[in-house]
Amino acid sequence: MQERGYQGFSFLDVARSVGVSHVAVHHHFPSKADLGAAAMADYTERFEAQLARIDAAKPTPRRALEAFVDLFSATLSGSKRVCLCGMLTAELPVLPASVRREVRRFYAVNEEWLAERLRELQPAGASPNALAEAFLALLEGSMMTSRAFDESTRLSAAAAWFLDALSSPLREASARRR
Amino acid sequence: MQERGYQGFSFLDVARSVGVSHVAVHHHFPSKADLGAAAMADYTERFEAQLARIDAAKPTPRRALEAFVDLFSATLSGSKRVCLCGMLTAELPVLPASVRREVRRFYAVNEEWLAERLRELQPAGASPNALAEAFLALLEGSMMTSRAFDESTRLSAAAAWFLDALSSPLREASARRR
DNA sequence: GTCTATATCTTGATAGAC
DNA sequence: GTCTATCAAGATATAGAC
Numbered sequence: 001m002q003e004r005g006y007q008g009f010s011f012l013d014v015a016r017s018v019g020v021s022h023v024a025v026h027h028h029f030p031s032k033a034d035l036g037a038a039a040m041a042d043y044t045e046r047f048e049a050q051l052a053r054i055d056a057a058k059p060t061p062r063r064a065l066e067a068f069v070d071l072f073s074a075t076l077s078g079s080k081r082v083c084l085c086g087m088l089t090a091e092l093p094v095l096p097a098s099v100r101r102e103v104r105r106f107y108a109v110n111e112e113w114l115a116e117r118l119r120e121l122q123p124a125g126a127s128p129n130a131l132a133e134a135f136l137a138l139l140e141g142s143m144m145t146s147r148a149f150d151e152s153t154r155l156s157a158a159a160a161w162f163l164d165a166l167s168s169p170l171r172e173a174s175a176r177r178r
Numbered sequence: 179m180q181e182r183g184y185q186g187f188s189f190l191d192v193a194r195s196v197g198v199s200h201v202a203v204h205h206h207f208p209s210k211a212d213l214g215a216a217a218m219a220d221y222t223e224r225f226e227a228q229l230a231r232i233d234a235a236k237p238t239p240r241r242a243l244e245a246f247v248d249l250f251s252a253t254l255s256g257s258k259r260v261c262l263c264g265m266l267t268a269e270l271p272v273l274p275a276s277v278r279r280e281v282r283r284f285y286a287v288n289e290e291w292l293a294e295r296l297r298e299l300q301p302a303g304a305s306p307n308a309l310a311e312a313f314l315a316l317l318e319g320s321m322m323t324s325r326a327f328d329e330s331t332r333l334s335a336a337a338a339w340f341l342d343a344l345s346s347p348l349r350e351a352s353a354r355r356r
Numbered sequence: 357g358t359c360t361a362t363a364t365c366t367t368g369a370t371a372g373a374c
Numbered sequence: 375g376t377c378t379a380t381c382a383a384g385a386t387a388t389a390g391a392c
Binding site for chain 2: 375376377378
């Protein structure tokens with residue numbers, strides 16, 4: 001699903017990767033919507049666990065955001081896989097409602113986490129919520145182009161620029177002056 | 179293709195929208211790869227024409243970039259369509275080589291145009307090429323989330339933030355000081 | 357839980373008539 | 375250029391045995 005999308009994977013693909021018949025997969029996930037929603041829900045759950053792991057280290061907001069970027073870099077490195085949520089977002093109009101719901105939940109969870117860190121980092125700038133949305137969109141987008149060109153620098157460079165623009169003390173001064 | 183992707187559209191869809199049999203479509207575009215590559219090539223060509231239209235007005239670099247953003251906003255407004263290139267980028271691993279080639283050409287054309295405007299705007303900052311890549315990724319990514327949440331503000335807010343962060347005089351000062 | 361067998365549908369693609 | 379007819383393949387899904 002992360003490589004070829006919801007429309008691009010089949011029960012047979014899953015079955016082969018596990019070494020069973022495709023009927024066995026149907027037994028656990030009756031419909032493709034069930035399978036897709038379960039995969040997305042599991043993905044979000046794992047992501048939440050890693051967010052908790054980041055928080056546990058009590059990092060500065062800036063370091064927390066860098067660790068967040070690393071989650072995306074790790075997914076991308078050495079594979080054709082991008083963030084499952086980014087992949088499914090592109091296919092949203094064709095997704096069953098249950099899968100769509102899980103995709104939106106991923107955004108809710110991550111944008112909330114990001115907004116909290118951004119609030120600590122730059123309380124006087126643009127709305128933390130808007131910044132969180134833009135940052136996540138940038139990560140998802142640059143992840144796609146990174147894969148398309150097989151250049152992992154696209155993701156890391158874009159993220160670095162964003163964080164740099166954010167935490168520049170001059171920019172904070174500019175925000176305060178408004 | 180802009181709504182459901184390369185995998186999500188069929189010859190029958192195209193045929194119905196034109197009012198002919200799907201065989202007639204095969205006559206003009208023998209294979210699906212031919213159809214996909216032609217669509218992407220046509221899309222890039224139209225985009226190039228609009229870039230030329232922007233240039234013809236001799237705008238400031240900042241205004242030119244804003245006009246570029248408007249091209250994306252216009253595509254998004256009131257439909258479920260996103261940029262064809264963004265859509266196909268997500269599906270890149272499953273695309274025929276001929277289609278993939280056209281997708282990459284879209285990036286080459288637009289990133290070059292953007293880099294030129296960014297070079298005029300902020301010669302001392304981060305590499306214009308890297309900024310162009312990040313900006314395009316941000317636009318493609320926020321276009322996806324705009325559609326996913328039916329909130330056109332996501333695209334416009336993200337673009338505005340980027341341009342604002344770029345052209346801040348304080349940021350230019352910061353760049354000069356390095 | 358897993359299998360074989362089967363049903364049904366859609367898709368990309370071709371043959372050949374008009 | 376368009377049509378009807380047809381094909382082969384793959385996908386989702388179910389029935390029923392083990």
